[in-house]
Amino acid sequence: MRNLKGLQLPKFSQPSQKKSSQGWRNRYLTLFLIIGGITATISGTVVISYEIVQGLILDKLKQNALLTVRRESQEIDWWLSIHKTELKTIAHTSSIRSMDWSIVAPYLKLELERIQEFYGFALAEPDGSYYTTKIGTRSHANIKDRKYFQKAIAGETYISDPSVSRNINVTFVPMTTPIFANGLNTGKPIGVLIATISIERLTQLISLLKYGEGSYAFALNSAGVPIVHPDPNLMGNIDKPAPSFLEAKDPNLAKLARQMTNNKTDIELIKIDGQWVYVAYVSLKEVDWSIALVIPRSQLEKELKALNLLVTVLSILLGAAILAAIILVKVFETTRIRAETEALLNRLTKRIRASLNLDEILDTTVEELGNMLQLERVSFGWYNRHQKTLEISWEYCSKGLQKRLGLFYLDSPIDLATRLQHSKSVRLSPVNSHSRNSQESEHLKLKNLCYLAIPIFINTERQGYLLASAKRKFGGKDETQLLQAVADQLAIAITQSHLYTQTQEQVKLLDQTLTELKRTQSQLVQSEKMSSLGQLVAGIAHEINNPVNFIYGNITYANEYIKDFIKILNLYQQHYPEPALEIQQEIEVTDLNFIIEDLRRILDSMKQGAERIRLIVLSLRNFSRLDEGEKKEVDIHEGIDNTLLLLQNRLEDKITVVKSYSKLPKAECYPGQLNQVFMNLFSNAIDALTSSEIPEKIISVKTALLEKTEGRFVTIAIADNGPGISPEIQPKIFDPFFTTKPVGKGTGMGLAISYQIVTEVHGGKISIETPSSGGVEVLVEIPIEDRVNANNRP
Numbered sequence: 022m023r024n025l026k027g028l029q030l031p032k033f034s035q036p037s038q039k040k041s042s043q044g045w046r047n048r049y050l051t052l053f054l055i056i057g058g059i060t061a062t063i064s065g066t067v068v069i070s071y072e073i074v075q076g077l078i079l080d081k082l083k084q085n086a087l088l089t090v091r092r093e094s095q096e097i098d099w100w101l102s103i104h105k106t107e108l109k110t111i112a113h114t115s116s117i118r119s120m121d122w123s124i125v126a127p128y129l130k131l132e133l134e135r136i137q138e139f140y141g142f143a144l145a146e147p148d149g150s151y152y153t154t155k156i157g158t159r160s161h162a163n164i165k166d167r168k169y170f171q172k173a174i175a176g177e178t179y180i181s182d183p184s185v186s187r188n189i190n191v192t193f194v195p196m197t198t199p200i201f202a203n204g205l206n207t208g209k210p211i212g213v214l215i216a217t218i219s220i221e222r223l224t225q226l227i228s229l230l231k232y233g234e235g236s237y238a239f240a241l242n243s244a245g246v247p248i249v250h251p252d253p254n255l256m257g258n259i260d261k262p263a264p265s266f267l268e269a270k271d272p273n274l275a276k277l278a279r280q281m282t283n284n285k286t287d288i289e290l291i292k293i294d295g296q297w298v299y300v301a302y303v304s305l306k307e308v309d310w311s312i313a314l315v316i317p318r319s320q321l322e323k324e325l326k327a328l329n330l331l332v333t334v335l336s337i338l339l340g341a342a343i344l345a346a347i348i349l350v351k352v353f354e355t356t357r358i359r360a361e362t363e364a365l366l367n368r369l370t371k372r373i374r375a376s377l378n379l380d381e382i383l384d385t386t387v388e389e390l391g392n393m394l395q396l397e398r399v400s401f402g403w404y405n406r407h408q409k410t411l412e413i414s415w416e417y418c419s420k421g422l423q424k425r426l427g428l429f430y431l432d433s434p435i436d437l438a439t440r441l442q443h444s445k446s447v448r449l450s451p452v453n454s455h456s457r458n459s460q461e462s463e464h465l466k467l468k469n470l471c472y473l474a475i476p477i478f479i480n481t482e483r484q485g486y487l488l489a490s491a492k493r494k495f496g497g498k499d500e501t502q503l504l505q506a507v508a509d510q511l512a513i514a515i516t517q518s519h520l521y522t523q524t525q526e527q528v529k530l531l532d533q534t535l536t537e538l539k540r541t542q543s544q545l546v547q548s549e550k551m552s553s554l555g556q557l558v559a560g561i562a563h564e565i566n567n568p569v570n571f572i573y574g575n576i577t578y579a580n581e582y583i584k585d586f587i588k589i590l591n592l593y594q595q596h597y598p599e600p601a602l603e604i605q606q607e608i609e610v611t612d613l614n615f616i617i618e619d620l621r622r623i624l625d626s627m628k629q630g631a632e633r634i635r636l637i638v639l640s641l642r643n644f645s646r647l648d649e650g651e652k653k654e655v656d657i658h659e660g661i662d663n664t665l666l667l668l669q670n671r672l673e674d675k676i677t678v679v680k681s682y683s684k685l686p687k688a689e690c691y692p693g694q695l696n697q698v699f700m701n702l703f704s705n706a707i708d709a710l711t712s713s714e715i716p717e718k719i720i721s722v723k724t725a726l727l728e729k730t731e732g733r734f735v736t737i738a739i740a741d742n743g744p745g746i747s748p749e750i751q752p753k754i755f756d757p758f759f760t761t762k763p764v765g766k767g768t769g770m771g772l773a774i775s776y777q778i779v780t781e782v783h784g785g786k787i788s789i790e791t792p793s794s795g796g797v798e799v800l801v802e803i804p805i806e807d808r809v810n811a812n813n814r815p
Contacts (some may be wrong), residue, residue: 023423031645033116033500045399047412052371053350056343056347060339065338067335068461071328077374082298083301084300085286087288089232089301090288091303093171094304101307102307105196108214111129111214114128116212117200118201119210120200122144122152125152126154129154131143139217140219140222141153142154142215142217143215143217148295149165149170156189160188166387167259171352172197173198174213179197179308182194182246183259183623183730186217191219191641192219192261193217193219196217196218197215198214199212200212200214200386204693220249223249228251232320235317236314236320238312239313242309244266244279250440265278266278267279271293274293277291278287280416281304281670284549288300288302290318292294293315296314296318298317299315299318300313303315308611347402354572366507375520379515380415382518383511386399386415390504395491396419397419397487399490401413401414401415402485404484409436409437410452411449412429413425415729428451429451431450441486441488449465467490471495471496472487472491473487473495473501474488475489475501476508477511478512479512479516487508488526489504552569572627576627580624583620590617652689652690652691653689653690653692654687655690657690657803658685660696664699664700666694668700668707672707672720675718678719680721682724683723683725683726685735686733688803688805689806694783695778695783698801699737701774701775704799706741709744712744717742720741723738723739723740732804735802736801738798738801739794739799740799742795745795745797751791754772754789755776755787779802780799783803785801786800787800787802789798
């Protein structure tokens with residue numbers, strides 16, 4: 022702000038230059054007290070804020086560490102569960118159920134080659150004697166006293182604590198499952214199948230759990246004994262007991278072991294061996310073990326260093342601010358004479374700076390200056406140096422004068438800026454007046470030395486001018502300084518207004534970008550889920566398909582064999598019509614004729630069931646096809662039918678599906694993604710019909726071939742006769758995260774992802790209509806081929 026000491030304001034009384042020294046000292050003391058109070062308040066606020074922020078950051082870091090342990094423990098649980106399932110599957114095979122080691126041994130060797138995680142297999146008989154793949158023959162040892170054998174022979178699949186082999190003196194983790202004679206998990210087990218996992222493999226898995234330098238993981242069994250630990254001397258097993266952490270001399274370690282053996286999940290800061298560490302621990306579900314991750318305190322809290330540095334810098338800045346405030350108070354004493362004069366300017370400046378709206382800023386400026394200085398006119402205009410024009414956009418006029426707004430030019434070869442700079446007489450004519458004989462009232466006159474024109478320099482192509490005119494001589498030193506100070510503040514305000522406008526545009530752009538990022542993130546998560554689901558479904562379909570093909574293929578032979586058997590039986594009845602009395606009685610008891618008739622129906626039913634399973638497996642495999650970056654020619658009807666087949670359990674008998682298919686060529690598309698669209702649309706229709714009370718619930722599917730100038734399209738119309746969608750929410754229906762379902766029932770991403778798949782991925786269209794009959798109809802258009810191929814089509 023410009024120095025306005027001694028500035029004389031016209032028509033205003035000059036403030037008194039004499040102040041009571043006592044009054045000033047009182048104000049001086051009050052000011053210091055205020056500064057002290059503010060300093061104390063800020064310091065307290067900083068300390069409290071630091072404690073709160075530190076706690077929040079630390080809680081976040083602890084939760085991240087605990088999440089890491091949970092995630093890794095879930096991976097280990099998943100790993101153990103898979104191997105339990107594999108072991109049970111092997112135990113159910115006919116080779117294992119034979120309990121013949123000559124048959125079992127080759128089969129188990131092949132399984133060892135397939136499942137390399139297993140160290141070896143053993144086949145135990147009910148008396149505890151067993152065969153093992155490591156020695157190839159019956160072992161001289163007996164495992165009847167082993168808990169894992171006892172659990173399995175009682176009918177339970179069990180994972181034991183580590184133990185030492187009685188044959189090869191190797192530490193391993195036994196995994197056992199019962200063997201049943203009928204393969205249906207009923208009756209008394211006829212033996213036990215044992216798979217072993219080396220302790221080194223388990224140690225390797227748990228050792229992968231890390232959280233920066235100095236961290237390590239260990240595992241305890243239900244008795245608190247370490248079964249995996251970086252220090253091998255602390256590890257124990259069934260045959261080699263080790264001290265339990267529950268009885269540790271360190272009370273913190275004993276307390277931690279109690280928490281772990283009680284299957285607790287938490288993260289704690291404790292002192293172990295004289296070192297403060299964070300310990301995050303969780304329990305496993307598949308086995309009675311707990312896993313803990315030990316993280317040095319300095320490692321977890323290293324991200325707090327930036328916060329501590331920030332607090333230090335803020336403390337230094339606060340001290341500097343306090344020192345600066347004291348200096349400013351002393352300087353203020355020397356400038357108090359100018360206080361009243363600057364107050365007038367400050368009032369105007371505050372009015373100018375109170376808004377970021379350019380119209381409001383300039384209206385306030387011209388009004389305040391005109392009223393404060395009692396001027397005839399105060400105007401603000403934009404000067405175009407290339408066209409030599411002045412555009413007056415804001416103006417204050419004293420009572421009785423008419424405003425002169427618009428675009429003006431100087432009807433003279435003399436430069437307008439030069440005349441304004443020296444306050445020379447100026448007669449400006451409106452640009453829209455093309456005649457020199459225009460009315461005099463339309464012109465803007467500035468009299469010689471009766472006005473001031475202050476240029477305002479801003480970073481634009483146009484230059485601003487603040488014009489102030491009076492009926493008297495105007496433009497003295499004091500008035501020039503005042504207007505120049507106002508012009509300086511006005512330049513800042515205009516610049517800020519422009520920046521604010523640009524910032525608002527950037528904010529809108531950022532909001533759009535953020536929304537897009539959120540939508541993209543959710544779509545990526547959904548795509549990853551669908552990819553994982555597709556892999557899982559494809560694997561399940563493959564595993565189901567093999568035994569189903571075996572059953573389906575053998576039913577035909579079984580049917581022929583039974584026909585031959587019945588034929589032979591009929592021949593016996595023809596040639597030996599009077600069988601033995603015992604045979605006749607057995608025929609009457611068993612109702613042989615009924616068995617013959619019912620056997621045919623049973624085989625037909627089995628064949629239909631196997632055919633049904635084959636169709637479901639085929640649908641799963643078709644639905645779960647993973648796109649490999651290229652479009653494929655697929656049958657749209659096949660994708661719709663597969664989707665409906667997968668949703669058959671939701672349709673039941675309450676919802677009727679009416680299909681109206683046209684003859685369609687194969688379309689180039691991503692079948693997996695398109696199936697996802699069908700799944701979302703049918704699921705929404707089923708949800709709408711399920712929640713409605715209408716007696717007859719119908720979903721209709723129509724397809725057609727559509728010819729357009731840009732190519733051929735397949736149209737799919739999926740409609741339901743449910744409650745429909747209100748017109749108010751139809752424009753939002755494809756917005757990300759928008760849903761009308763209750764919390765927890767929908768994510769609001771189904772239709773948004775479907776919209777992207779149809780429009781962006783396939784270049785098609787998707788829309789929602791409300792038929793006159795009620796309900797909702799979703800129209801999907803998918804191009805049959807890309808536009809280049811369509812344009813080249815003869």
